Amino acid sequence: MIQLKNLGFRYSGAERLALDGIDLTVEDGAFLGLIGSSGAGKSTLCYALSGIVPHHYRGDFYGEARIEGMDSAEHRPEELSRVLGCVFQDIDGQMVASVVEDEILFGLENFGVPRDEIEGRVTQALAAAGISELRGRLISELSGGQRQKVAIAAITALRPKIIVLDEPTGELDPRSSRRVFETLKELNEKHGVTIIVVEQKIMLLCEFAKRLAVMEEGRLILEGEVPAVLQSAGRLEAAGVNIPRVTTLARALREEGLYGGKLPLNLDEGEAMMREVLRPC
Ligand SMILES: Nc1ncnc2c1ncn2[C@@H]1O[C@H](COP(=O)(O)OP(=O)(O)O)[C@@H](O)[C@H]1O
Ligand SMILES: [Mg+2]
Incomplete structure (x- = not known):
């Protein structure tokens, strides 16, 4: 479970808060879509969930974020990543290996997944992302969309309790985007993984997510089941969100x-x- 209490963050040197008094509880097994116009604070919220805020970004941090009971201010991102895996918007900053297969292996080995399980998990994650044929390729030679799929495969292979994805389909065509959501749905339904996903493709998001959270200027302005949130269409439009x-x-x-x-x-x-x-x- 995730519990955010009056969570706030101002990047060092910035005038306004990137996160402003966020109260949010995300239950186990949730599938939450996070939307909001550009600059609303969605990526910063993902950083706060993974502990990068406040540990790696300088700034003023207020309130509290608890991930599976762990206070993010007291636990390092490396520790939080045992339960919460994140696919950031800037995927290149997150790749550690040079070959696709190694990117996925590295995480599994780090996670202490038993040796005899690793091969199966790599094969399955690559197949689910539709990139089995990229297994031996150099990541530096892949397209943006292919790299995005590798980053998603690397996190989904780990099957952490919670997965946060920040615009995971930004570089993908409609078919590949749908495939990403099918994979997330399977992880959510079969393995009980909690999913939080920032997504611009609102129609796709509304088809798969069970709840929606809407951000505007660092604040959480709406949160609830998808149909209920879309009923506030006027409020969403005012916040610059596509419906x-x-x-x-x-x-x-x-x-x-x-x-x-x-x-x-x-x-x-x-x-x-x-x-x-x-x-x-
Ligand atoms: N590294 C940073 N340093 C200073 N300000 C930042 C940084 N990253 C984001 N911001 C600011 O924080 C606010 C929220 O940004 P962000 O979380 O990236 O929004 P979104 O992901 O919704 O587009 C914006 O005003 C943005 O300019
Ligand atoms: Mg963003």
């Missing part, structure tokens, strides 16, 4: 008095809405 277009359409139809049903969150539900709207009287 699924089908949801925007539904709101417009409601305002015109043409639709009174529930807000559709994906294309199938959108189709059902349009059938209702267009049904002959």
Whole structure:
């Protein structure tokens, strides 16, 4: 479980707080999507969850972050990483090996995974990320999207209790992006891994996440189940957050008095809405 209490952080030299009074509890087994416009503090929140804030970034730190009961101010990021694995937005800063296979092996060995389990975990993580054929390649020769998949495979292979991913599909096409979310779903459902993911592709996120947290200027302005949060569409738009277009359409139809049903969150539900709207009287 993650417990954030009045969490605040101001980067050294910055005028305003990057995190401002965040209160949030993330239960075991959650699948939480984190959204907000650029500069809202999403990456800084990921740093605070992994302990990089306050241990590696200079600044003023307030409040408390507890990860599986460990106070992040008292436990080093290396220690927190035993339970919380993070795929950061800047993946290149996080790669340690030069060959793909070694990147995944290194983590598993560090984690003390039994030798006879390691080979299976590497093969499975590469296959799940769709990069089995990249196993012996040099990371420096890969594209941004391929490197992103390696970083995801390296963390998912470890199966920590909690996985935090900061815009993991930023360099990926729609098909690969979906594949990442399918992998996260399997980890969440089969292995009970808690997932926290920052994602711009709102439609994809809403399909897989169970809850959404919305940030604006360092503050957490909304948190709850996906449909409930999307109901506050006006508030989301004011915060500069994209909402699924089908949801925007539904709101417009409601305002015109043409639709009174529930807000559709994906294309199938959108189709059902349009059938209702267009049904002959
Ligand atoms: N290393 C840093 N030093 C100083 N300010 C930073 C640093 N990283 C981010 N910030 C500032 O903190 C705020 C939140 O940034 P960030 O967490 O990266 O937002 P997001 O990930 O939502 O785009 C922004 O105002 C940004 O300019
Ligand atoms: Mg960011």
